[in-house]
Amino acid sequence: MTLISIRDGRKHYTLDKAQTVALDGVSLDIASGERVSLMGPSGSGKSTLLNLMGCLDRLDAGTLVIDGQDTKKLKDAALSTFRNRTMGFIFQSFNLIPVLTVFENIEYPLLLQSIPTAERKDRVMNLLERVGLADYHHRLPENLSGGQRQRVAIARALVTRPRLVFADEPTAALDQKTGRAVMELMVEMNEQAGATLVFSTHDAGVASYARRVVHLLDGRIVEAGGAA
Secondary structure (H helix, E strand, C coil), X not given: CEEEEEEXXXXXXXXXXXXXXXXXXXXXXXXXXXXXXXXXXXXXXXXXXXXXXXXXXXXXXXXXXXXXXXXXXXXXHHHHHHHHXXXXXXXXXXXXXXXXXXXXXXXXXXXHCCCCHHHHHHHHHHHXXXXXXXXHCCCCHHHCCHHHHHHHHHHHHHCCCCCEEEEECCCXXXXXXHHHHHHHHHHHHHHHHCCEXXXXXXXXXXXXXXXXXXXXXXXXXXXXXCCC
């Protein structure tokens, strides 16, 4: 079943009156349950494509249908609600809220969904156990290592039980050993929870954790299939 379908997607940015083409007619389908890596050098368009599929940005032209929903037809408030209920995000800079504890950071998306208190606690503690951080629930992000912060970010992305999880260069801020552990955890979550995982990277070792690698260059897809 196709979960994401983008057709002739185009995106450009203007900086100091100069126009930069970030995506130039991209078409791609991603099936439910897939584990896909977007790979390419800096400036290839992989992060732009990830942000567009994650509804953090909008296409200038083309269509994007996610879970049967034509995202062009959604106004900003409806798009935000759709994103919150359908997707989880893991950023390379972690994006944890510094004044909130580990527990509170993971709980936050559930508060936006008005999930009851008891269910929120059960979901958060279950995920903390699965990522090996149950004993750290009371700590602030500043008191965690980089790998621990990324595991908190993974738990936060999964706590809403999203159909889609996006990760932008999820190991870029980590050492090789920690990065490998984080990727193994993401693969485990993909296989156990069934969430579709799409992540960007320029590292072939990281891309090897995907079942399918999509190569981009100069805003275009140059290869859309094949195992890593």
